[in-house]
Amino acid sequence: MHRFLFFFVSLFLTPAAWAQPVTFGASVQLTGPVANTGRYYKDAYEFAVEKINAAGGIKIGSAHQKIALKILDNQSDVNLSVRQYVQLLAQDKVNFLLGPFASNFVLADSSIAEKSRVPMVQGGGASDQIYSRGYQYIFGTLPAASNYFGSTIEAMTKLNPRPQTVALLYADDSFDVSVAKGTRELLKKAGLKTVIDERYSTNASDFSVLLSRIKSENADAVLVAGHETEVLNFIRQAKSLDVSPKLYSFTVGVPSADFRHALGKDANGASGMTAWLPSATLKDQWFGDAEEFARAWKTKFGYEPDYHAASGVATVEALVNAIQAAGSTDPQKVRDALAKVSFDSLYGRVAFDDKGQISLPQIMVQIQNDEVVPIYAGKDFINKLQYPLAPWSKR
């Protein structure tokens, strides 16, 4: 009798209850120079895992498994992040990898994933270099760097009066060089004349020479591909040197709340782009929709999310979707499933091309009256662009 009871009870104590959680591992910049943006990813991973676990976890076959998350701080040091990824795989025995922020980190860290044949889905790197190595195990949710200014340039061709001359400035890191390469092609195709095409050193703090050249050449539109701190300096120095092009657009900063906060009124008029806006039309299996997500994020973390956050969440959701589709946690099977995923999320439609990169259009935005206003997406203007920008003295 006891044996029978024991056997009966043991049936209920098998796989589902004793299921090992599926573990995701990541090495993120929580301290150090890039921690400012790194924290978006940590919070995104944690929030997504929390929500998915609350809804029951990952459905593998007939069992539901929770997700465990292991995040390490790489102190914004690339070498440390590489060692941490090895540690996550070999010591912590994580099942799958999530990425760090920034293309140069992704470039180094993804080699570990590729060497170990474990899928890594990253939402922090967009440079061409990442996807031109023929790696099979790396997938990314940031769209191609070369197309960042796509919607902006298209909008420019439809403005009246059309900008005659364009200045293109870019930092010398992987991502921004990729952006510049693509932008040059786009500008040529659009028939816009480039009068300044200049690379500057990452972390440059003095833009007076470049700004003086922009003024002297009378560039109508200025496109800058760089980092937040550089863009910040650029705008402030543009004001103090009285350089006001008719339009200026930046690859970073504009969609982020702390950027607008740092500049105050001077942020108005700056254009930028984002692959993501917290719109209610982006439905999500776990968060409802992007607008709900944005509100929940603000309540939980105390700051507003931007596309980094949404991208981070999308990577977690992509892995979960792939594991469910593959019906197993076998790295090879999940990798193959990742190559084929296609689902809607708060970030938009998640699907990867044959190189592993997502394809999402950038929405042109502009800061107007301290708010981020979507300007142009697809083929039309959503709102009116403030153009041409008034000179600084008159703002």
Add this chain to the structure above:
Amino acid sequence: MKSTAWGIVLAVIIALLAALPWIGNTVLVQFGINVLLLATLAQGWNIIGGYTGYPSFGNSVFYGLGAYGVAIAMVQCHLPFWVGMLLGLGLGVVFAGLLGLAVLRLKGHYFAICTLGLALVMTAIVSNLEIAGGNIGLVLPLLRSEVLFYELALGLLVLATLTIFWLSRSRFGLGLIAIRENEEGAAVMGVNTTLYKVLAFMLSAAFTALAGGIYAYYITFIDPVGVFDIGLNVKMIIMAVFGGPGSVLGPVVGAFILSAISEVLATKVTSIASMFFGIVIVIAVVFMPRGIAHLVQHIKRMGWGYFFDNVRTHRL
């Protein structure tokens, strides 16, 4: 301990280290590669900084040249790894020779600052070179063999240490020590100081460049900021100084101990890890400026007084 006994002990240790990939796990091998390369760098610095007394902040230049030699050869010219290593070695040694002639005329901290400037200039120049991939760096082909890198790094460290052992017993080495203690005196005694200094610099560069080459292939991605990193140079100095500059095994011991502690901190108490090196330097420089090797020799005689004696001699 007799030298043959020492020799056997060391041989056993080396054999154990060589067997690590089979008795340890991946994390240990990874850690091992990093420590072995760092120890090699510390030994390389030891030659010019420890024995010759010229504290170089420019060894990161040779490290970077070694790394770029391998990267350019493999990526731009599609040549095999060992050709890249030769190229990196060549670049490092030639640079050391030419720069050495110009820069080794400077004394003490001027030499240090000039070499610091050199590291900064190299970073800036290389980030503008197309063949080196500019500031975005180069991506090397992927090789799935940690064991190879580990054994190469171990082999390089053994070679470097054997070289220093030879150095410590040779005329050349004695000449270097003479230069360190009293350069003018050494010149008067007939030591060709310029030749000896430049050779020491080139030897130091050789090991540093080779280490850089292994690193490049191992990490598969290099960029100027990463490989010409001054922080790395300071690390190799700290390890050499902590372990005992001018000794044969000091820098290796220093590298192993400091790396182990740093690694433990980085995984367990992450936030303090970055401050760790700072505090170690301050304490070590105040209480044991001659390194562990000197400490071990004198602590038997002086006990705790060793530390206070150091402070007494050097404070105002």
Add this chain to the structure above:
Amino acid sequence: MELLFQVLVSGILLGGLYALMALGLALVWGVLNIVNLSHGALIMLGAYVTYFLVTGAHIDPFAALPIAAAVLFAIGYLIQRGVLNLVIRGPMFNTLLITFGIEVVLTYLAQSWFSADFRTINPGYAGSNYTVGAITIPYVQVLVFVIAIGLTVAMWLLLLHTRTGRGIRAAAQNLVAARLYGVSPKSVYALTFGLGAALAGVAGGLYGTVSQINPYIGGPLTAKSFVIAIIGGLDNPLWVIVGGLFLGSIESLTALYIGSTYRDVASFGILVLILIVRPSGLLGRTT
């Protein structure tokens, strides 16, 4: 032509700030023979102190500068008396290492207290400018320039014409003799280092008005200060001004005619060349 003048003006204004940054380093190096690798970290701390005074107590940044200077003076004094005095009679190299260690610690502390977020000091009049012909001159940069030059001249007067200054110079030239004349070395050394730190603090506050502040700005600023100190020589504060202006102009001209990414090649290339060709500095004695 106008472009060239505009660029030169910008370069010279920048150079004034550079000169002030280098001044503290040159003072400590020339007098105490301490090469302070943590100099940039002190500038960074000065910037933060100014920032918090401006945002917390709502004072004008330029009014906050003296307070920042006082705070940094205290920090510098303590560092010298507490740490550096312990190694100062040892090999030069040790002070180099120990100041590097201090830099790492200060950067870490700044990052854990203030976070890695970047801050800016943005007084209401930040964007205003004067126009002279076709040249635009930003108001804040002129103020920074004036203060930088003013402080440098004040330093020169202090060192050459006051009792304290003479005491400092005496200690630099011959410590034993200075002792015999009643100069207390511990105090003089700590005072000098404190002064150097105070200057760094003011430079930091000014830097925060023209660029932005985060815990990692120290390193590059130390490097720049080195270049200027070497160019100007360690003898006389006035030459440091020349060094700063020279570097500012060279950087801007390089950016204009060769390319923005060549700035560092120019600045550090100059450092290396000067040391190789004329170790005593371009303009003065450095040994």
